[in-house]
Amino acid sequence: MEQLSRFVSIRRDLHKIPELGFQEFKTQQYLLDYIQTLPQERLEVKTWKTGIFVKVRGTEPTKIIGYRADIDGLPVSEETGLPFASEHEGKMHACGHDFHMSIALGVLTYFAYHPAKDDLLFVFQPAEEGPGGALPMLESEIMQQWKPDMIIALHIAPEYPVGTIATKEGLLFANTSELFIDLKGKGGHAAFPHLANDMVVTACSLVTQLQSIVSRNVDPLDSAVITIGKISGGTVQNVIAEHARLEGTIRTLSAESMKKVKERIEAIVKGIEIGYQCEAAIDYGSMYYQVYNDEQLTNEFMSFVNEHTNVEVVRCKEAMTGEDFGYMLAQIPGFMFWLGVDSPYGLHHSKLNPDERAIDTAIHLLISYLEWKAAQ
Incomplete structure (x- = not known):
């Protein structure tokens, strides 16, 4: 590849314009404008909401190989101090x-000029951070028409050095679900608690009971997490709260455990309604299916990287991270891998600053692998 710095520059342009899920209008237009500069002879471009499909016709296609890149940002105020920091407050x-x-644009550029034997499908997916773009994009008419025979994706990993990737066969990312619980009781004067039903006290009790689920209802050899990250309730210090809201997340390493955890949450909340004489409503928000890597394709990929590249491969452990790419892997064989970017700040941190040399590493690696895979 020539002028890889071009894709560092593109990354910086995109870094300036982060947009939330299904609001990626500037991002989509930027991507479309760039794709339009490529040779169009073998390209077919279709938009879906704020996402994009780009099919590169192969020279002698027998299958379609998919590559997915997510495109949305997060509601985080940037504190990197970079000259190309976010322009969207x-x-x-x-x-x-x-x-x-x-x-993805770097890899697409190469194959626009040097088509592989098989068809390649580049999927620029919106709303990975929420409310979830993978499943509806997978179910779209375009994806059904161009459904890949296999699909792959990567995710940056701040904890690994540049020149390293990490993955494993089987479970890589957990099943995840948001959790919102609204409690409604009876407000009143702080001096007369016996005449009210205090939802702050109720919320505190509920949080304590929820923490018993993992320790007492999940197999100790399995793993699950219930985290309540936010509690809100009440209005002022001398009024008993009529309403309280809990916001959290659930993570499990199996679909069965997710079902069991939710059943226990619902049972405990029913008990709270009776015990604290209140009304409760549960909303699970966005739910992501586990990322489960195809064993044969993943091991084949790891062997290829070891034998044909200078990139180091680490066999990692599964993580409690959530990724809606799992929905695609549930229907299409494939895998996801971590890309080392060597940052002292982790994912979702306001000071995350990945090492841009990893862009070069990933583009070269993916070009080599996709050419090899398409030739089989």
Whole structure:
């Protein structure tokens, strides 16, 4: 590849304009404008909401190989101090999707000029951070028409050095679900608690009970997490709160455990309604299916990287991270891998600053692998 610095520049352009899920209008237009500069003879471009499909016709196609890159940002106020920091107040590419897009454009550029034997499908997916773009994009008419025979994706990993990737066969990312619980009781004067039903006290009790689920209802050899990250309730210090809201997340390493955890949450909340004489409503918000890597394709990829590149491969452990790419892997064989970017700040941190040399690493690696895979 020539002028890889071009894709670093593209990454910086994209870093300036982070947008939330299904609001990626500037991002989509930037991507479309760049794709239009490529040779169009073998390209077919279709838009879906704020996402994009780009099919590169192969020279002697027998299958379609998919590559997915997510494109949305996060509601995080950037604190990197970079000269190309976010221009959108309160929003940031704090999960590396600017890297994901620039890498995908680098790989797409190569194959626009040097088509592989098989067809390649580049999927620029919106709303990975929420409310979830993978499943509806997968179910779209375009994806059904161009459904890949296999699909792959990467995610930046701040904890690994540049020149390293990490993955494993089987479970890589957990099943995840948001959790919102609203409690409604009876407000009143702080001096007369016996005449009211205090939802602050109720919320505190509920949080304590929820923490018993993992320790007492999940197999100790399995793993699950219930985290309540936010509690809100009440109005002023001398009024008993009529309403309280809990916001959290659930993570499990199996679909069965997710079902069991939710059943226990619902049972406990029913008990809270009776015990504290209140009304409760549960909303699970966005739910992501586990990322489960195809064993044969993943091991084949790891062997290829070891034998044909200078990139180091680490066999990692599964993580409690959530990724809606899992929906695609549930229907299409494939895998996801971590890309080392060597940052002292982790994913979703306001000071995340990945090493841009990883863009070069990923583009070269993916070009080599996709050419090899398409030739089989």
